[in-house]
Structure formats: structure tokens, C-alpha cells
Amino acid sequence: MKFIDQLKESLQTVWYEIAASAPKILGAIGAIIIALLVIKLLVNIIKKALKIVKADKLDDKLNQIELFGDKKFEFSVIDIIVKFVKWLLYILLIFIITDILELTMVSEGLKSLLGYLPKLFTALAIFILGLLFANFVKKSLKSFFESMEMSGAKIISQIVFLMLLVFVSVTALNQAGIDTEIITSNITLIIGALLLAFSIAFGLGARNVIEKLLSTFYTRKLYEVGQIIEFNDIRGEVEAINSISVTLKTKTGKLIVPINDIVESQVSVQD
Numbered sequence: 001m002k003f004i005d006q007l008k009e010s011l012q013t014v015w016y017e018i019a020a021s022a023p024k025i026l027g028a029i030g031a032i033i034i035a036l037l038v039i040k041l042l043v044n045i046i047k048k049a050l051k052i053v054k055a056d057k058l059d060d061k062l063n064q065i066e067l068f069g070d071k072k073f074e075f076s077v078i079d080i081i082v083k084f085v086k087w088l089l090y091i092l093l094i095f096i097i098t099d100i101l102e103l104t105m106v107s108e109g110l111k112s113l114l115g116y117l118p119k120l121f122t123a124l125a126i127f128i129l130g131l132l133f134a135n136f137v138k139k140s141l142k143s144f145f146e147s148m149e150m151s152g153a154k155i156i157s158q159i160v161f162l163m164l165l166v167f168v169s170v171t172a173l174n175q176a177g178i179d180t181e182i183i184t185s186n187i188t189l190i191i192g193a194l195l196l197a198f199s200i201a202f203g204l205g206a207r208n209v210i211e212k213l214l215s216t217f218y219t220r221k222l223y224e225v226g227q228i229i230e231f232n233d234i235r236g237e238v239e240a241i242n243s244i245s246v247t248l249k250t251k252t253g254k255l256i257v258p259i260n261d262i263v264e265s266q267v268s269v270q271d
Helices: 002-052 056-064 077-100 104-147 152-176 181-222 259-261
Strands: 226-232 234-241 243-249 253-258 269-270
Touching: 002 077, 077 104, 104 152, 226 259, 234 253, 243 259, 253 259
Parallel strands: none
Antiparallel strands: 226 234, 226 269, 234 243, 243 253
16 A cells, blocks of 8 residues: 555646646646747748848859869858758747746757857858858969969969968868967968979979060050051051060951060061
8 A cells, every 4th residue: 555655646636747848848838839830931031032142153163163073062052041940949949948848957058059150151142252262363364374474374373272271271270279280380381382392383484474574565655546557567556465465457367476576576666
């Protein structure tokens, strides 16, 4: 009989505790159902809004960036933003439920996680913007070196791009709160060696670039569009002058002459 009495007492205690917690549990279940519906609605609204502002155009720019050879990024900005918002709302929901159920330790941990998420989002934004900037610099350098007919334009621009990408990645990791001291020290040595090699290579090849720049400046200063010039048995009217050539209108048609040919020849000018 004593055992049965103890069992009844234990069951009554458990029942009383369940009954006392029932309002909280029911409230939590109701909050979960409502929150899930709200989250689904908000996610759909955000997805449609991003499509309206054509955020997917940013995907085209990011996915055109070449990393190594033909390897490219595979970004979907809309998916990244939508998933980030969805998980942020899920974590916020769990935080509310744990607060309702008075699970203090869990709610404190989630509070720290919610405080960290803005740093993570900022780090991602820094990486994407830095990636676009690095690609812009790469294209600009490549176009400049190619206009100067400098060999190795693609390799040099790619090296600069990778160096900027490393710098952007380290900055993004720092923003995310990740210690990058070891990475930074090793990268500094590698970048120093690359810069030394690049300086030597550029110094050896810069002579031709400087000569072409001076030739262009000299030609544009001495000759103007509309002038008639004659050199090496060639006579024609200057129609255009760019960084590497001069376009002449002759009796037989248009003639494109390298600037070096004009600079290294005796030229007679008739206004």
C-alpha cells in the first residue's frame, strides 16, 4: 500500500506540473504556428521585392568574374539574402519560444547569436563589394596594358586581382570576428615576394610602355586633325589620333599608321 501511495503522489505531482505548464506550452505552439505563417509570407514578399528591383542582375556581374583560368563564381544574391532572412527569423522564433518557456540558458545563447549575425552580414557585403572592385581594377589594368601593346597584360591584371581578393577576404574575416593574424603574416610574405617579382618584371618591360606614352604625347602635341602631312612617300590628311596609331585620309583611301613610324620619320606638315 505504501508503494501505491507513493506512486499516486508522484503521478499527481507530475500531472500538476504538466497542468501548470500547459498554458505556456499551448502558447508556444500557437506562437510557432503563427510565426511560421508570418515567416513564409515575409520571405515571399522579400523574394518578390528583390526580383522587382532586379537584384539578380548583380548575379551576372559576379558570375562573370574569373578566379583561376575559366573557373568562375556561382552566386545567387536573391537566394543568399532570402536564406539569410529566413534563418534570422527562425532563430528569432526559437528565441521567443525559449523565452516563453523560460529556458533562460538557451535564450541567452540565442541572444549572443542574434548579436553576431549583423557582423556576418556586413562581412558578406564587404566581400561582395570588394570582389566587384577587384574585378573592376583587373579589367581596367588589362585594357590599359593591352592599349599599350604590353605583353602579359592578362597575367599582371589577374595577379593584381588575386592580391586585392586576398586583402578583401582578410578584411571580411576580421569583420566577422575571426582571428586572421596567422593568415595575415603568411600572406604578407607571399605578397612581398610577388611584388618584388612583379616590380622586376614590370621594370624590364616598362621601357617600351614609357616610350609609347611619350610617342603618343609627342604626336598629339605636334599634329592635329585636319592637317596634311607627308613622310616616307606617304601623303594624307590626319583624321584621327589615338594612343597607338594615326589615321590618314589618302588618295587611295584610309591608312592607319603606327605612331612610332611617324615619330621616327621626317614629316612635312601643310596646314
